[in-house]
Amino acid sequence: MWLFVAFLMVPLIEIALFIQIGGAIGLGWTLLIVVVTAVIGTMLVRAQGLQAMNQVKSSFNQMRDPSEALAHGAIILFSGALLLTPGFFTDAVGFALLVPGVRLAVFKWARSRVKVTSFGGPGFDNRPPQRDDNVIDGQYSEVSPEQQSSDGPSGWTKH
Structure with a gap:
């Protein structure tokens, strides 16, 4: 319902302001x-977007939780x-969201409303990835039908 109200009210507010x-x-x-404002906003979004991408890369490289950096990028x-x-x-809301303090407040508000049950995977929980002993590694090469018939049986088939 609130989304309907937003889609109804934002254009009305914009028309009144225009x-x-x-x-x-x-x-x-x-x-x-x-x-x-569109041109200035585009330049600011590009610069801050690059910073956010660097923060995401840094989080992954240092094996830290990237959720805050990803949220900043999304905002x-x-x-x-x-x-x-x-x-x-x-424009006013867009420029406000470019302020790091406002983004942090939005992130904290959103984080308080979302419950994450677990976050993990190889490297994030300081455990090595588990190895399956039932897997056999090997190499293979495809054999065309011509090669198969000219070389005789492969040794893996019974005649």
């Missing part, structure tokens, strides 16, 4: 502001979508 701001400063300035991606959407309200 009318109010456009009436105060004029259509040309209003459109210029929308384009400039940055969402803020980029908001900044590319024409409007003043979406």
Whole structure:
């Protein structure tokens, strides 16, 4: 239900802001502001997105939990979508999500609402990966039907 309300209210808020701001400063300035915020937002999203990717790589390299870095990357991606959407309200929310403190608060709020039952795998729980003794390693090569008939039986078949 809340998603329906958001999809209904955001365009209404944007239309009201366009009318109010456009009436105060004029259509040309209003459109210029929308384009400039999209360009600046794109540059900021790119820079912060690269930082987030480096943090994710660092988390994996150091075998740490990457969930916070991944969440920051997802929030940055969402803020980029908001900044590319024409409007003043979406731009304000998009720019707010580019502030690291705001992203951290959103991450903590989301983490408090999500319950993770386990996080692990080889290397994350300081245990070596288990080996299955029933697996036999070997090498093989494919044999074409011509090779098979000219070389005779392979030794693995009974005649």
